[in-house]
Amino acid sequence: MTDTGPILREVLNTISAKEKYENCDIKMKLINTDGANYLSHLYEVTISAPNKPDLELFGKVVTITEDKRAAFNISVLDTEYFFYTNLLNEYRLLEEKYKIPERNRLLTAKSYGFDNGYLRETVVMENLSKKKFMCYNRLESVTWEHAAECIKQMAYLHVLSVVFGQDNPEKRDEIFKKINFTFPKGQWRTPIQIFMSDKMAQNAIAVAKEEYRDRFTAFVEQNFKTENVEKFFKPIRLAVIAHGDFRPDNLMHRRLEDGTLEVAVLDFQMIQVCNPIMDLLYYIINGTDEKFRQEHYQQLIEHYYNEFCNSLRRFRLDPDIIYPDKNFENDLKEMLPFGLLVAIVSLPFVTVDVQNASKIGSDLETHFLGVKTSDLFAERLNGVISDYIKMGIL
Numbered sequence: 001m002t003d004t005g006p007i008l009r010e011v012l013n014t015i016s017a018k019e020k021y022e023n024c025d026i027k028m029k030l031i032n033t034d035g036a037n038y039l040s041h042l043y044e045v046t047i048s049a050p051n052k053p054d055l056e057l058f059g060k061v062v063t064i065t066e067d068k069r070a071a072f073n074i075s076v077l078d079t080e081y082f083f084y085t086n087l088l089n090e091y092r093l094l095e096e097k098y099k100i101p102e103r104n105r106l107l108t109a110k111s112y113g114f115d116n117g118y119l120r121e122t123v124v125m126e127n128l129s130k131k132k133f134m135c136y137n138r139l140e141s142v143t144w145e146h147a148a149e150c151i152k153q154m155a156y157l158h159v160l161s162v163v164f165g166q167d168n169p170e171k172r173d174e175i176f177k178k179i180n181f182t183f184p185k186g187q188w189r190t191p192i193q194i195f196m197s198d199k200m201a202q203n204a205i206a207v208a209k210e211e212y213r214d215r216f217t218a219f220v221e222q223n224f225k226t227e228n229v230e231k232f233f234k235p236i237r238l239a240v241i242a243h244g245d246f247r248p249d250n251l252m253h254r255r256l257e258d259g260t261l262e263v264a265v266l267d268f269q270m271i272q273v274c275n276p277i278m279d280l281l282y283y284i285i286n287g288t289d290e291k292f293r294q295e296h297y298q299q300l301i302e303h304y305y306n307e308f309c310n311s312l313r314r315f316r317l318d319p320d321i322i323y324p325d326k327n328f329e330n331d332l333k334e335m336l337p338f339g340l341l342v343a344i345v346s347l348p349f350v351t352v353d354v355q356n357a358s359k360i361g362s363d364l365e366t367h368f369l370g371v372k373t374s375d376l377f378a379e380r381l382n383g384v385i386s387d388y389i390k391m392g393i394l
Contacts, residue, residue, distance in 0.1 A: 004041040004061035005030075007120045011059070012045060015113040015124060021049035028059070039064055044127060056130035057112060062121040077114075077121035079179060080269035084111040084123070087175065087241070087271075091160045094167065098315050106156060107264045128264055133252040138350050139376060141289035142248060144296050148303055149263040150251055150283065154243065155307035157265060158276045161241035162322060163315045179241065181233050181272035197224060197345075204344040207378035212385045215394045220344070223337055232338040236275045237327040244270030246279040247286040247350065276323075277335040280304055285342040286350050290383030297387075301332065336393055343384040351376040 005028060016024045029044045043059040062077055088108070095105050109125040136142060142150070165172035201220045208216045222228065243250075243265065250267040284293070284300065305328050309319035353374045388394045 004063060004122075007115065007122055008043055008045075008059045008061050008124075011113050011115050011122050011124055012047065012057075015055075015057075016047050016049070018113070019047075019055065021047050021052055021055065024049040024052075044129075045124070055112075056127040057124050058109070058127040058129075059122065059124045066119060077116060077123065077269060079271055080123060080267070081114050081116050082178065083268040083271055085114070087164075090164055090168070090171070094160065094163055094315070097167075098163075100314055104156070104311070104314060106160060107153065107262060108268075109264060109266060125266075128252050128254075128266075131254065133254045133262075133264055135252055136248040136287075138247075138249050141292045142287045144292075144299075145261055146253060146263070147283075147287065147292075147296070147300055149253070149261050150246075150248075150287075151280070151300060151304045152307045153251075153263050153265050154246055154279055154283065155276075155304050156311045157243060158240040158279070159308060159311035159315065162238070162312070163317065165239075166317065176239070176241075176273045179272055181244075181274065200345055200348065203348065203373055204381060207373065207381060208385060209382050212382065212389070212394075215389070216385055219337075219340060219394055223341065224344075229341060232278060232335060232341070233272065233274055235273065236277075236331045236334060238276060238323045238331070239273055240276045241271055242274040242276065242279045243268065244272050244274070244279070246283045247346070248283075249350070275331055275335065276308070277331050278338065280332075281335060281339040282342050282346070285339045285384060286346055289380060290386060293383075293387055336388075336391065340384060340388055340393070343381050347380050347384075348373050348377050351380055 008028060009026065012026050012028070016026065025048045027046045027048075031042050031044055040060045040062045043061070045055075045057040045059050047055040047057065088106075088111075091106060094100075109128050112124045112126065113122075114124070115122040136146060165176075201224050205213065205217050205220060245267060246265075250265070252264045252266060254262050256262060280301070284297070288296075305325065308323065308328075312319045312322055351374050352372070353376075385394065
């Protein structure tokens with residue numbers, strides 16, 4: 001297991017000097033997320049100094065080894081570093097320029113420092129749990145109240161990228177090129193990636209109900225091909241900078257004194273130029289069960305579009321010009337099969353039993369290839385299949 005403590009401490013020493021915490025005491029505690037995180041070591045940190053309030057921080061040190069980076073063909077922290085040091089600053093300038101009310105702004109953790117060196121990538125943020133934020137239980141379906149606030153933040157995040165493009169077309173082109181997602185294919189797909197996708201498909205087919213299995217298998221064989229998956233990660237009628245991993249594990253919430261629920265968006269290492277529906281379906285499949293969708297699916301879809309339009313209007317843009325309702329509905333229709341792919345690839349990790357979740361020090365192969373699916377995965381997957389049969393997708 002990589003000893004990440006010394007790497008983090010170097011970053012913390014730099015932060016303490018920058019914040020003028022002289023003669024400080026730095027305490028670090030390695031934490032286990034019971035399956036909510038698998039690419040890094042996470043730490044709770046407290047920096048104390050005389051006559052200064054404690055700095056309560058959260059550290060993340062990437063643990064992916066050199067050979068695993070090559071095997072899985074992934075970049076590390078570059079995108080998140082870019083978000084916090086560049087793009088987020090642009091978004092904050094827009095919020096100030098258009099005088100967006102505080103309650104309607106993007107809520108995320110403040111960044112304190114980075115080390116973007118190879119094999120020592122580290123990010124240090126404020127520890128929101130010390131401000132009464134908490135994570136949602138990934139094994140439970142979200143409530144309507146929680147989902148509605150999460151979707152509000154999602155829609156606003158998407159709108160920020162649209163407004164940025166309208167205000168700064170040259171910068172937009174530069175940034176869109178920088179974070180444009182390229183789906184690995186052909187010779188660029190590694191043997192592990194190919195094996196992983198096959199194994200996930202087999203695991204899903206194995207737990208599908210017998211009455212669903214034939215049509216579900218046919219869907220997997222047709223849509224799990226690279227050329228068919230790739231289209232879901234591209235803009236259709238509107239290009240936004242999507243979060244890319246918008247699920248309850250990457251969101252924290254707290255209850256204010258007036259009863260209002262606040263949601264903070266975290267973990268921007270997967271942001272990419274895409275269509276807005278990708279984040280929407282990704283959240284719905286990962287965060288809800290069949291019962292919730294029976295009661296709230298259409299309501300949640302409409303809520304996203306309403307919040308998207310409301311956010312555009314706060315920036316003095318016309319939704320009927322930027323993203324007409326017809327375009328949104330057509331994008332949703334074209335993207336619906338993506339939800340089944342999310343169920344196959346992401347739900348095994350979201351629903352993994354705590355005792356079977358990757359532990360601190362597990363490598364990527366252990367996490368991705370050794371995951372033991374749970375009864376909850378079978379229940380959630382079959383719920384999605386049932387929904388998609390009713391919608392005529394299967």
